[in-house]
Amino acid sequence: MQVAGLGPSSVELLISFLTVTITFSSLVNAKQSTLSTIPTPLSGNASLTHYDLPLGGYVASCGCGGNSSYYPTAALSQGAYGSTTSSGPGCGQCFNLTLNSAYKATPPFNIPVEQRPWIVVKITDSCPKPPLYDPGRTWCGATRDKTNMAGTFFHFDLSSPSPSIPLSWFPTPNETTYGYSDFGVWLIEFSSVSCSNWAGYQNDTASIVDPSLEGVGSTACCPTDPLTTNQICPATSLKVGDASPPKVANKFLFMFSVFIWGVIVR
Numbered sequence: 001m002q003v004a005g006l007g008p009s010s011v012e013l014l015i016s017f018l019t020v021t022i023t024f025s026s027l028v029n030a031k032q033s034t035l036s037t038i039p040t041p042l043s044g045n046a047s048l049t050h051y052d053l054p055l056g057g058y059v060a061s062c063g064c065g066g067n068s069s070y071y072p073t074a075a076l077s078q079g080a081y082g083s084t085t086s087s088g089p090g091c092g093q094c095f096n097l098t099l100n101s102a103y104k105a106t107p108p109f110n111i112p113v114e115q116r117p118w119i120v121v122k123i124t125d126s127c128p129k130p131p132l133y134d135p136g137r138t139w140c141g142a143t144r145d146k147t148n149m150a151g152t153f154f155h156f157d158l159s160s161p162s163p164s165i166p167l168s169w170f171p172t173p174n175e176t177t178y179g180y181s182d183f184g185v186w187l188i189e190f191s192s193v194s195c196s197n198w199a200g201y202q203n204d205t206a207s208i209v210d211p212s213l214e215g216v217g218s219t220a221c222c223p224t225d226p227l228t229t230n231q232i233c234p235a236t237s238l239k240v241g242d243a244s245p246p247k248v249a250n251k252f253l254f255m256f257s258v259f260i261w262g263v264i265v266r
Contacts, residue, residue, distance in 0.1 A: 037079060037080070037082040037088075037089065037235065038077075038079035038080050038142065038143070038144055038153055038154070040076075040080045040090065040093075040154065040192070041192075042191060042192045043189070043190065043191040043192065044153075044154060044189070044190060045152055045154075045187065045188070045189055045190075046097075046152050046153075046154035046155055046156055046187075046188050046189075046190050047103065047139060047148060047149075047150035047152050047154075047155045047156075047185060047186065047187060047188070048097065048099070048155070048156045048157075048158060048185070048186040048187075048188045049139060049155070049156075049157050049158070049184060049185050049186075050157065050158040050159070050160040050161075050165075050167075050170075050184075051075070051157050051158070051159065051160075052159075052161070053069045053073065053125075053159035053162060054069065055069050055070060055162065055163070056069075056070075059210045059212070059213065059220075060073075060075070060124045060125035061075075061081075061086060061087060061088075061091075061124070061125045061126040062087045062088075062091035062092065062123065062124045062125065062126075062220065062221060062222050062233070063086075063087055063091075063209050063210055063213045063218070063219070063220025063221060063222055064091070064092070064122070064124040064206065064207070064208070064209065064210065064222035065203075065204070065205045065206045065207065065208055065209070065210045065211075065222070066205070066210050067200075067203060067205040067206040068122065068124050068200060068206040068207070068222075069124075069159060069162060070162070070163055070164065070200070070206065071122070071164050071198065071199045071200030071203070071206055072119050072120060072121040072122070072158075072159070072162075072164045072165055072198070072199060072200075073121055073122050073123070073124045073125070073159045074095075074097070074121040074122075074123060074124075074125070074156045074157060074158045074159060075123070075124075075125035075126055075127040075140075075156070075157040075159075076090040076093075076123045076125075076126065076127060076154075076155075076156060076157075077127050077129075077139070077140040077141070077142055077148065077154055077155035077156075077157075078126055078127060078128050078129045078140055078141065079129075079141075079142050079143055079144070079153070080153075080154050081123070081126040081127070082233075082235045083126065083235045083236045084126075084128065085219075085236050086219040086220070086236040087219055087220055087221035087222075087233050087234075087236055088126065088233060088235050088236065089232050089233050089234070089235055090123045090126070090233075091123055091124070091221050091222055091223070091233040092122065092123065092124075092195070092221070092222045092223035092224070092225075092226050092231075092233065093122070093123045093192065093195075093226050093227070094120055094121065094122050094123075094192070094193050094194065094195040094197065094198050094225070094226075094227065095120070095121055095123070095156070095190045095191065095192055095193065096118055096119070096120050096190065096191045096193045096197070097118060097119055097120075097121060097156060097158070097188050097189075097190050098116050098117070098118040098188055098189045098190075099111055099116055099117050099118070099170070099171070099186050099188055100116060100186070100187050100188055100189060101186070101187050102171075102173070102183035102185070102186055102187075103150055103183070103184075103185035103186060103187055104185075105173070105178065105183055106178075107177070109171070109173065109178075109183065111171060117169060117170070117171070119158075119165065119169070120193060120197045120198050120199070121156070121158065121198070122195060122198050122200065122207070124222070125157070125159075127139070127140035127155060127156075127157040128140060129141025129142075139155045139157075139185075140155050140157070142154070142155070150185065150187060152187075154190065156188070156190065164199060167182065170182070170183070170186075171183075192227055193227065194225055194227050194228050195207065195224060195225040195226070195227070195228075196225060196228070201224075201225075207222070207224050208222055208224060209221065209222045210222075219236045221233035221234070
């Protein structure tokens with residue numbers, strides 16, 4: 001092949017340059033995907049809040065059966081959930097959550113080890129990060145490089161009050177001492193467990209995709225027991241993590257391209 005203005009050796013250099021550029025671009029794209037989600041370890045520390053979830057027929061982000069809200073469920077922080085829309089890799093996973101202490105309570109409120117309440121929940125919803133706030137200042141906006149407001153990379157938003165998790169499940173502060181009746185935010189320990197330990201495991205209307213969402217083109221995903229079957233839901237969106245590292249890489253790729261091209265045509 002002969003390119004106008006370039007000798008054979010220059011053409012070979014040009015082909016090599018294009019090959020390197022394409023390969024580097026692929027690595028950058030792979031890095032973008034890697035940065036999109038936060039891998040959830042089998043156990044670790046997290047923060048926890050609680051929110052009201054409608055009962056009877058309500059279907060959350062994962063698409064799990066409407067009756068799932070009658071059993072212990074939770075929303076998982078967006079990075080660990082693995083998607084910004086619809087279902088994600090976090091869907092259907094079950095975790096044992098154990099309360100340790102109230103977040104920034106004054107005076108400190110630490111629960112004795114033998115008295116710490118625990119519960120097994122199934123992830124049926126996503127706790128999204130507010131797009132207008134610094135991810136480090138939200139509960140659910142942690143990225144691989146930034147923890148959330150409580151200093152953790154993971155957050156669970158427990159569906160409570162509900163028939164399975166009444167507010168009385170949480171230790172109650174002395175209103176005279178603390179000035180409120182609900183701590184609201186907790187520091188916890190979590191561990192991944194088989195969903196056979198979940199209270200709704202035997203109920204098919206709670207532990208699988210809601211029938212109304214089945215069919216071609218549906219993004220609903222609610223595996224019965226991901227830890228045992230290794231069935232992981234796909235991410236319906238990968239724009240979850242901090243996008244700044246890929247942007248830096250793309251700038252480097254552009255500068256690298258200009259430099260190599262200058263060497264070739266010199």
